[in-house]
Amino acid sequence: MEKFYITTSIPYVNATPHLGNVxxxxxxxxLARYHRQRGADVRFLTGSDEHGVKIARSAAARFAGExxxxxxxxxxxxxxxxxxxxxxxxxxxxxxxxLNLSWDDFIRTSDQQRHWPGxxxxxxxxxxxxxxxxxxxxxxxxxxxxxxxxxxxLDNGVCKDHQKKPEIIAEENWFFKLSKYSKEIESRIKNxxxxxxxxxxxxxxxxLLKEGLxxxxxxxxxxxxxxxxxxxxxxxxxxxxxxxxxxxxxxxLGYGSTSSPQVDDSEKDFKKYWPADVQVIGKxxxxxxxxxxxxxxxxxxxxxxxxxxxxxxxxxxxxxxxxTVGNVIDPVELVKKYGTxxxxxxxxxxxxxxxxxxxxxxxxxxxxxxxxxxGIGNFSARVLALAEKAGNLAAGKASPEIEAAIQKTREELxxxxxxxxxxxxxxxxxxxxxxxxSYVNEKKPWQNxxxxxxxDLVTILENVAELLSPFIxxxxxxxxxxxxxxxxxxxxxxxxxxxxxx
Numbered sequence: 001m002e003k004f005y006i007t008t009s010i011p012y013v014n015a016t017p018h019l020g021n022v023x024x025x026x027x028x029x030x031l032a033r034y035h036r037q038r039g040a041d042v043r044f045l046t047g048s049d050e051h052g053v054k055i056a057r058s059a060a061a062r063f064a065g066e067x068x069x070x071x072x073x074x075x076x077x078x079x080x081x082x083x084x085x086x087x088x089x090x091x092x093x094x095x096x097x098x099l100n101l102s103w104d105d106f107i108r109t110s111d112q113q114r115h116w117p118g119x120x121x122x123x124x125x126x127x128x129x130x131x132x133x134x135x136x137x138x139x140x141x142x143x144x145x146x147x148x149x150x151x152x153x154l155d156n157g158v159c160k161d162h163q164k165k166p167e168i169i170a171e172e173n174w175f176f177k178l179s180k181y182s183k184e185i186e187s188r189i190k191n192x193x194x195x196x197x198x199x200x201x202x203x204x205x206x207x208l209l210k211e212g213l214x215x216x217x218x219x220x221x222x223x224x225x226x227x228x229x230x231x232x233x234x235x236x237x238x239x240x241x242x243x244x245x246x247x248x249x250x251x252x253l254g255y256g257s258t259s260s261p262q263v264d265d266s267e268k269d270f271k272k273y274w275p276a277d278v279q280v281i282g283k284x285x286x287x288x289x290x291x292x293x294x295x296x297x298x299x300x301x302x303x304x305x306x307x308x309x310x311x312x313x314x315x316x317x318x319x320x321x322x323x324t325v326g327n328v329i330d331p332v333e334l335v336k337k338y339g340t341x342x343x344x345x346x347x348x349x350x351x352x353x354x355x356x357x358x359x360x361x362x363x364x365x366x367x368x369x370x371x372x373x374x375g376i377g378n379f380s381a382r383v384l385a386l387a388e389k390a391g392n393l394a395a396g397k398a399s400p401e402i403e404a405a406i407q408k409t410r411e412e413l414x415x416x417x418x419x420x421x422x423x424x425x426x427x428x429x430x431x432x433x434x435x436x437x438s439y440v441n442e443k444k445p446w447q448n449x450x451x452x453x454x455x456d457l458v459t460i461l462e463n464v465a466e467l468l469s470p471f472i473x474x475x476x477x478x479x480x481x482x483x484x485x486x487x488x489x490x491x492x493x494x495x496x497x498x499x500x501x502x
Contacts, residue, residue, distance in 0.1 A: 001039065001040065001041045001042045002039070002041065003040065003041045003042075003043070003272060003273055003277075004031075004032075004035040004040040004041065004042045004043070004277050005042075005043045005045075005273040005274065005276045005277050006031055006032055006035075006042070006043070006044050006045070006276065006277060006278045006279075006280065007028070007044075007045045007046070007249050007276050007278075007280065008025055008028045008045070008046045008279075008280045008281075009024055009025035009279075009280070009281040009282060009285050009289070010046065010047040010048055010049045010107070010109070010245060010248055011024075011048060011049060011092060011312065012048075012049050012050075012052070012054060013048045013049065013050050013056065013084075013085050013088035013089045013092060014053065014054045014057075014058040014088070014449060015058065015088070015323075016088060016091050016168060016330075017091055017092050017095060017330075017331060018321055018328045018329055018330065018331070019098070019316075019321070019329040019330075019331050019334065019347075019359060020313060020314040020321050021092075021311075021331075022095060022099060022331050022347070023282065023314060023347060023351075023353075024046070024280050024281065024282065024311070025046055025095065025099065025101050025103070026099060026276075026344055026347050026399075027103075027280050027309070027311060027348075027353060027422060028103075028280045029044070029099075029100075029101045029103070029470070030042060030122050030348065030417070030422055030470045030471060031278060031417070031470075032044040032102055033102055033469060033470035033473065034417055034470040035334070036102075037466075037469065037470065042104070043105070043253075043269075043273045044102060044103040044104050044105070045103065045104065045105045045106075045107060045248075045249065045252050046101075046103045046105075046106055046107075047105075047106050047107035047108055047109070047248055047252065048085070048088075048089040048092050048106075048107075048108050048109070048247075049109055049241065049242075049245045050085040050089060050108055050110040050111035051109055051110065051227055051228035051229065051241045051244060051245070051447050052107045052225070052227070052228065052241030053220075053224075053225055053241075055081060055084070055085060055227065055241075056076045056081055056225070056227045058084065058141070059076055059080055059081040059083075059085070060076045060080075062313070063080050063084065069350075072308050073240075076227075078226070078227060078314045081227050082110065083407075085108075085356075086108055087107055088140070089110075091107055095331065095332075098276075098331060098332050098335050098340065098387075099331065099335070099343065099344060100340050100344070100473055100474055102473075105156055105252055106432065107248045107251065107252040109229075109244060109248060110244050114225070114252070114257075115229075115244075115247070115248060115251045115252075116229050116251075117256035117257055118247050118248075118250055118251025118252075118254075118255040118256035118257065118365060119229045119239060119243075119244045119247040119248075119251055119256070120229065120230075120232045120256065121255065121256030122247045122250070122255070122256070122296065122300055123231065123239065123243075124232055125299065125300035125301070125302075126176060126296065126299045126300060127232075129300070129301075130177075131176060131177040131180065131283050131299045132174050132177070132218065132393070133174070133175055133177070134172060134173070134175070134489055135172065135173070135175055135176050136170070136171070136172045137170070137171065137172070137173055137175075137217060137381075138168070138169070138170035138171075138346050139168075139169060140154075140166035140167070141166055141168075141169040141232075142159045142164070142166045142167075142229055147150055149166055150427045152163075154166070155448075162256050164271070171220070171221050171224065172221065173213045173217045173218065173219050173220060173221070173233060174217070174218045174219040174234070174237055175216065175217055175218060176215060176216050176243070176292075176296070176299075177215050178213045178214065178215050178216050178292060178295045179212060179213050179214055179215050179342070180293070180295075180299075181294070181295040181298045181299065182209055182212050182213040182429045183209075184298055185209060185213075185290075185294045185295060185298070186206065186209040186210070186293060186333045188304060189202065189205065189206060189209070189290070190206070193304065194290070194294060194304045194305065194306070194307075194308070195306060195307040195308070196290055196307075196308050196310065197307060197308070197309045197310065197419075197420050198310065198354040198420075200354070201283065201286055201290075201310040204286065205286060205287070205290040205291060206235050208287065208291065209291065209496050213291055213295070216292060217240060218235040218239065218240050218243045219231050219234075219238060219239055219240055219243075220237065220238050220240060221236060221237060221238075222235065222236055222237055222238045223236075225238045226238060228240075228241060228244060229244040229469070242288055242292075243292075243296075246288065246289075246292070246293045246296065247296075248272075249276060249279070250274055250302070252306055253266045253267070253269040253270035253272075253273055253274055253316045254266055254268065254269045254270050255267055255270045267391065269402070271488050274302070274303065274324075275302075275303040275304060275305050275306055276305040276306065277305075277306050277307065278305075278306070278307045278309055279305045279307070279308050279309070280309050280311070281308060281309070281310055281311075282310070282311060282312075282313065283311065283313065284312075284313075286308075286310055290308050290310075293305075304412055309420050310354075311353045311354065311357045312352070312353070312354060312356040312357060313357075314347075314351065314356070314357050314358070314359055315357070315358045315359070316328075316329055316358070317357055317358070317359075317360045318358055329359060331343065336501035338364070338368065338473075339499075340474055341372075341472035341473075341474050341475045342364075342368050342372060342499070344471065344472055345367070345368075345371070345372060345426070345471065345472050346359070346363075346364050346368075347421065348369055348422045348471055349367070349371065349423055349426040349427070349430075349471075350363065350367050350423070350424050351363075351423065352423050353421065353422050353423065354420075355422055356420075365502050368499065368502055369501055369502055371430060372498070372499040373500070373501045373502070374433075374500040374501075375430060375433055376430075376433055376468070376475065376498065376499075377497065377498040378437075379433050379436050379437050379461070380438075380461060380479055380482075380495075380498055381494070381497065382437075382440055383436070383440070383457045383458060383460075383461045384443055384461070384482050384483075384492055384493070384494045384495055385494050386440075386445050386446060386449065386454060386457070386487065387454050387457065387458050387490075387492040388415075388492045388493055388494050389449070390445075390449045390451070390454055390493075391452055392489050392490065392491055393454055393455055393458065393489070393490040393492065394455070394488060394489065394490070395455075395485055395487075395488050395489060396450065396455060396459075396488075398455060398456045398459035399452065399456050402456045402459055402460060403455075404441075405432065405435055405460075406432065406459070406460065406463045409428055409429065409431065409432040409463075409467065410467070412428045412466060413425050413428050413429065416428055417426055422471075426471055427472075429464060429467045429468060429471070432460065432464055433464055434462070435460070436457060436461065436464070437459040439453075439456065439457065439460070440457060445457070455490070458483060458492065461479060461483070462479075462480070464479070465477075465479035465483075467479075475498055478495060478496065478498060479495070479498075481495065482494065482495040500502070
C-alpha cells in the first residue's frame with residue numbers, strides 16, 4: 001500500500017485560534033481524505049508550537065493576577081506557562097471536531113516524552129557534522145516572529161507583519177552553518193526534488209538562495225529563555241523555538257524515541273512515513289520550511305520532504321486579522337451559527353490557496369445561499385424526492401452520456417487536486433451538479449418518471465457525494481445515507497434539508 005504523509009505547520013498557542021489559523025488544517029484535510037479514498041496509507045499530522053518568549057509573555061499576561069513565587073525563579077514560573085499552553089493547545093485540538101478534521105496525530109512541542117528526544121537527537125546530528133558553533137551576537141529580535149531580523153525586514157523601523165519595533169539583543173548563542181547548504185538546497189529545488197508550490201513561492205525562495213543563506217542563531221541563553229528544549233550538553237542555552245518546532249515532523253513519527261522495548265523498532269513509523277509527501281504552510285513560514293528545515297535535514301543526512309505547499313493569508317473585509325482592528329473571527333462561533341460544511345466550503349471554494357483570500361459575512365452568506373442551498377442542496381432534494389416517489393429502482397449502469405460526464409469530472413478533479421488548486425477542484429464538482437440540474441430540467445422526470453432517467457440522476461448524485469467527501473464530508477455522508485444499494489435494487493429516501501436558506 002502506498003504511504004502518504006502530510007503535515008501542517010504548527011501554530012503558536014500564544015492566543016486562541018482564529019479563522020485564518022485553520023487554512024493549513026482544512027487544506028491538509030482535503031488531501032488526506034482524497035488520498036485515503038484512493039487507498040493510500042495516510043498519516044496526517046498537526047499540532048501546536050508551545051515554546052518561546054512570545055508564549056511566556058502571553059502566559060504572564062493571561063495569569064497576571066496569579067501569585068508568584070519569591071524564591072528567585074524567573075518572573076513567569078514554568079507551571080504557569082504550562083497551564084497556559086495546556087489551555088490554549090486544547091482549543092486548537094478541539095478544532096478537529098469543530099471542522100470535522102481527520103488528522104491522525106497531534107504533536108505538542110512541550111511534550112517531554114514524545115517531542116524533546118527527537119528535537120535533541122536532531123541537534124546532536126547537526127553537532128556531529130560540525131555544523132553548530134557558538135558566538136556572541138547583537139541584533140534586532142522580533143518577538144512576534146521569534147527570530148532575529150534585519151533592517152530590510154522592517155518598514156520604517158517596525159516589523160511589517162507585527163507592526164512593532166524589534167528589540168535589540170546582545171547575547172552568546174549557538175549558530176547553525178546554514179550557509180554551508182545554500183547551493184545544495186538551491187539545486188534540490190531547481191531539479192524539483194524539493195517541490196515548492198506555487199511557482200511564485202518557488203521563485204521567491206530561489207531568489208533568496210541565489211543571494212546565499214547566512215548562518216542562523218539556533219539557541220537563546222537559558223537565563224533569558226528557559227521555557228523550551230534544553231540544548232544537549234549545554235545547560236546555559238535553550239533551543240530556538242522554531243529550531244525545536246521544525247523537528248515536530250519527525251519527532252511525531254518516533255524519531256529519537258527509545259521508549260520501545262526493541263530500540264531498533266522505536267523509529268518504525270519514522271522509517272515508514274518519512275519523508276513527508278506534502279508539508280502545508282502559510283506564506284510567512286516559507287523561509288523556515290524551504291531553507292532552514294532542508295538545511296537541517298541535509299546536515300543530519302535525512303531525506304527532504306517531497307513538496308512544500310505554500311498558501312496565502314485570510315483577511316476579513318479586506319483587512320488583516322487583528323485584535324486591534326477587532327475583526328477576529330472565531331471559527332467555533334462561525335460553525336455554531338452556520339455549520340461545519342459551510343465554513344469548510346467557503347475556505348475551499350471562495351478562497352484561492354495561492355493568494356490572500358478575504359472573508360466577509362456578506363460574501364459568506366451569498367455563497368451559502370447560492371452554491372449550497374440553491375446548488376447541491378436543491379439538486380439533492382430534487383433527485384431524492386423524485387426517486388423516492390417513483391419507488392425502488394433497478395441498479396445498473398447509467399447512460400453513456402452520464403458516465404462520460406462523471407469520468408470527465410473525476411479526471412479534472414484529480415488534475416486540480418494534484419496542483420493544490422482546491423477552489424478550482426470544488427468548481428469542477430459544482431460543474432457536475434450544474435450538469436445534473438440541466439439534465440433534470442431537460443428530461444422533466446416529474447412529468448414522466450422514466451426509470452432510466454431517474455437512475456442517471458441518482459448515479460450523478462451518488463458520484464457527487466463521493467467527490468464532495470474530501471471537501472464537505474458531513475454533507476457527502478448525509479447524501480450517501482439516502483441512497484441504499486441492496487443487491488440489484490436501489491432504495492431511495494428523501495432525507496433532511498441539507499442547507500436551509502438563510
